[in-house]
Amino acid sequence: xAELLLEILSExxxxxxxxxxxxxxxxxASEKLQAAGLTFEALETYVTPRRLALVAxxxxxxxxxxxxxxxxxxxxxxxxxxxxxxxxxxLASLDQAELRETPKGRFYFAVxxxxxxxxxxxxxxxxxxxxRALGWPKSMRWAEGEFRWVRPLQGLVAVFAGEPxxxxxxxxxxxxxxxGETTVGHRFLAPEPFAVxxxxxxxxxxxxxxxxxxxxxxxxxxxxxxxxxxxxAGLAVKPDSGLIDEVTGLVEWPCVLTGRIAPELMGLxxxxxxxxxxxxxxxxxxxxPDGALADRFLLVANMEAPAGSELAETIVAGNERVLxxxxxxxxxxxxxxxxxxxxxxxxxxxxxxxxxxxxxxxEKVLRVAVLARSLAPRVGAEVAAADRxxxxxKADLTSGMVGEFPELQxxxxxxxxxxxxxxxxxxxxxxxxxxxxxxxxxxxxxAVSVAVALADKLDTLAGFWAIGETPTGSKDPxxxxxxxxxxxxxxVENGLRLPLAAxxxxxxxxxxxxLKLRRQLEPIEALDRLVKEGRNxxxxxxxERGLLEAVDLDEEDEERVGYVVRALLSFFADRLKVVLRERxxxxxxxxxxxxxxxxxxxVRLLARVEALAAFLASEDGANLLTAYRRAANIVRIExxxxxxxxxxxxxxxxxxxxxxxALYAALEAAExxxxxxxxxxxxxxxxxxxxxxxxxxxxxxxxxxxNAEEAALRANRLALLAQIGATLGRxxxxxxxxx
Numbered sequence: 001x002a003e004l005l006l007e008i009l010s011e012x013x014x015x016x017x018x019x020x021x022x023x024x025x026x027x028x029a030s031e032k033l034q035a036a037g038l039t040f041e042a043l044e045t046y047v048t049p050r051r052l053a054l055v056a057x058x059x060x061x062x063x064x065x066x067x068x069x070x071x072x073x074x075x076x077x078x079x080x081x082x083x084x085x086x087x088x089x090x091l092a093s094l095d096q097a098e099l100r101e102t103p104k105g106r107f108y109f110a111v112x113x114x115x116x117x118x119x120x121x122x123x124x125x126x127x128x129x130x131x132r133a134l135g136w137p138k139s140m141r142w143a144e145g146e147f148r149w150v151r152p153l154q155g156l157v158a159v160f161a162g163e164p165x166x167x168x169x170x171x172x173x174x175x176x177x178x179x180g181e182t183t184v185g186h187r188f189l190a191p192e193p194f195a196v197x198x199x200x201x202x203x204x205x206x207x208x209x210x211x212x213x214x215x216x217x218x219x220x221x222x223x224x225x226x227x228x229x230x231x232x233a234g235l236a237v238k239p240d241s242g243l244i245d246e247v248t249g250l251v252e253w254p255c256v257l258t259g260r261i262a263p264e265l266m267g268l269x270x271x272x273x274x275x276x277x278x279x280x281x282x283x284x285x286x287x288x289p290d291g292a293l294a295d296r297f298l299l300v301a302n303m304e305a306p307a308g309s310e311l312a313e314t315i316v317a318g319n320e321r322v323l324x325x326x327x328x329x330x331x332x333x334x335x336x337x338x339x340x341x342x343x344x345x346x347x348x349x350x351x352x353x354x355x356x357x358x359x360x361x362x363e364k365v366l367r368v369a370v371l372a373r374s375l376a377p378r379v380g381a382e383v384a385a386a387d388r389x390x391x392x393x394k395a396d397l398t399s400g401m402v403g404e405f406p407e408l409q410x411x412x413x414x415x416x417x418x419x420x421x422x423x424x425x426x427x428x429x430x431x432x433x434x435x436x437x438x439x440x441x442x443x444x445x446x447a448v449s450v451a452v453a454l455a456d457k458l459d460t461l462a463g464f465w466a467i468g469e470t471p472t473g474s475k476d477p478x479x480x481x482x483x484x485x486x487x488x489x490x491x492v493e494n495g496l497r498l499p500l501a502a503x504x505x506x507x508x509x510x511x512x513x514x515l516k517l518r519r520q521l522e523p524i525e526a527l528d529r530l531v532k533e534g535r536n537x538x539x540x541x542x543x544e545r546g547l548l549e550a551v552d553l554d555e556e557d558e559e560r561v562g563y564v565v566r567a568l569l570s571f572f573a574d575r576l577k578v579v580l581r582e583r584x585x586x587x588x589x590x591x592x593x594x595x596x597x598x599x600x601x602x603v604r605l606l607a608r609v610e611a612l613a614a615f616l617a618s619e620d621g622a623n624l625l626t627a628y629r630r631a632a633n634i635v636r637i638e639x640x641x642x643x644x645x646x647x648x649x650x651x652x653x654x655x656x657x658x659x660x661x662a663l664y665a666a667l668e669a670a671e672x673x674x675x676x677x678x679x680x681x682x683x684x685x686x687x688x689x690x691x692x693x694x695x696x697x698x699x700x701x702x703x704x705x706x707n708a709e710e711a712a713l714r715a716n717r718l719a720l721l722a723q724i725g726a727t728l729g730r731x732x733x734x735x736x737x738x739x
Contacts, residue, residue, distance in 0.1 A: 015249025063116030124167025146172030185209020371455035381447035389429035611683035
């Protein structure tokens with residue numbers, strides 16, 4: 001068994017692409033080696049800003065010998081077919097073929113033994129295939145070659161069993177890079193080439209030349225050094241896992257140093273300071289014990305520069321100058337922006353296009369304000385406050401600060417609103433109306449914030465669905481999945497009892513009216529196809545015509561709105577299934593509740609799913625599910641045999657056996673109790689009512705013959721079994737439950 005070492009040396013690989021590249025290299029190499037019959041004991045990949053490395057341990061010295069088999073014609077086939085088979089298989093006569101018995105008769109088979117090649121001979125071909133198959137989000141060509149890579153390649157190390165492999169990567173137009181055994185260390189601290197023979201020596205030689213190969217180890221070093229530097233200053237590092245990951249991909253030899261923010265710039269909002277340091281300079285912010293931002297920052301140099309050394313002081317001074325210049329620009333914008341009231345910036349949104357078909361940001365703001373006013377009473381917010389917050393929500397996009405720091409949109413709007421004397425809840429809603437942006441983002445809970453955040457997301461979803469710009473596969477350029485998940489979180493986490501269909505209908509109607517004015521309406525046929533294609537699959541709720549009574553639309557417009565809302569509701573159903581699956585809820589239970597239809601209250605729907613999961617986890621629930629399936633199977637089989645349905649309920653006058661009378665009475669009682677429980681939204685009580693059916697159902701199957709000789713009695717008993725499914729179906733579609 002031998003070891004393969006591969007290193008791909010290049011110019012700096014963007015940090016955001018490194019982890020995926022290492023995973024792709026591991027996957028491709030594993031697939032190609034196994035396809036060539038080369039098994040291995042272990043395979044790992046590593047990445048730094050300048051190199052991708054792979055080590056495969058336990059590779060055989062040769063490929064295994066294999067037998068190739070080719071099936072030929074049947075015994076007694078025409079001579080022409082037999083000769084063609086012999087030529088294709090490389091055989092001289094039929095004596096060299098095997099005659100085998102098969103279920104379809106005796107056939108000729110040609111068996112050829114292929115001797116395995118030396119692994120050293122095969123590997124260069126495999127490695128070239130891997131290099132050519134490795135894709136990047138963005139790639140480039142350089143010099144005169146045609147080969148594409150994320151950055152220009154500088155060298156390839158390929159060593160097997162301690163010796164370099166003979167091979168080359170053709171770059172096109174006569175350019176190529178030969179496989180070799182030499183690489184280099186740190187770009188500045190150890191640029192001299194050195195030879196490698198195995199992975200252990202390669203890894204240690206790099207460390208001696210100021211390169212930590214393992215990104216996990218580099219990350220640990222950065223975290224430890226940051227923690228130590230912060231502790232020495234009596235401060236703490238502001239948590240930022242994403243920044244740690246990014247900086248890990250920027251350095252090969254991390255060295256953490258401490259810098260200071262100029263005192264005159266500490267008057268800027270802390271979000272401005274941290275955003276400038278993080279986004280532009282990749283610095284870590286430090287906080288005081290009380291949580292306030294400190295006037296210090298941490299930088300990670302790709303250099304050997306002990307704290308207190310002349311080099312360290314030079315590096316820190318240079319970074320402080322760069323940060324001071326960045327923050328001086330921010331200070332200028334901060335002063336200038338506050339000279340204008342936020343409301344005076346709203347008209348400027350007219351010049352900012354939201355989408356070519358959906359108009360400007362000013363038009364979006366006006367639509368969002370209408371929705372916010374409608375939503376306010378439903379979420380417990382003041383209508384005037386919600387209207388004002390929606391009107392101001394996007395105004396900071398025209399400010400100098402947000403132009404310089406786009407990440408601060410909303411945040412700066414809050415500061416400017418407070419500076420203008422706007423109410424605190426209005427300013428807070430301006431800051432939070434984009435939230436939640438992702439699963440780790442906090443969800444707004446203040447009523448005004450919730451109203452505006454919901455209105456903004458609903459308008460976005462309604463608009464893009466109305467113009468047919470829906471997510472397809474993995475592509476979602478307008479982040480519509482994120483918007484839908486945001487709506488779900490806002491409703492569920494705040495326990496809001498909102499009719500989603502009515503909210504969507506209002507949002508879609510607004511957009512449709514604007515599109516009608518611009519003559520950009522999608523044809524009815526196109527909207528119909530959008531729904532029928534099942535692109536966003538799942539059943540959620542049927543749109544009732546009454547939802548549009550308050551909207552001033554003609555009949556055809558109502559039809560358009562209906563199509564879009566149905567498609568949107570299906571999309572929400574899919575997103576909600578994702579949320580529930582992440583909570584560990586079985587997908588079949590979600591489907592069982594969704595299949596009932598007629599439900600667009602997310603809080604109530606989730607409560608029903610949770611109650612169903614608890615019920616089926618109980619012994620009574622599991623047994624009743626078994627009985628339901630038995631009843632459903634009997635009814636289905638007999639209906640097919642009779643050529644007609646046996647729909648319930650059963651006729652009380654035709655009941656004969658004691659057990660069927662007891663079951664009939666139990667079904668009547670369970671249906672009444674379940675209906676009452678569902679009416680008061682006590683889903684646990686509804687499930688308990690169904691649980692009472694277990695004993696009479698078991699007794700019925702134990703003692704009653706369904707297929708009685710009397711036709712009327714048999715039909716009535718089948719109707720009674722069908723009634724079991726109908727009663728359970730008031731709570732959930734038990735036919736969708738698996739297991």
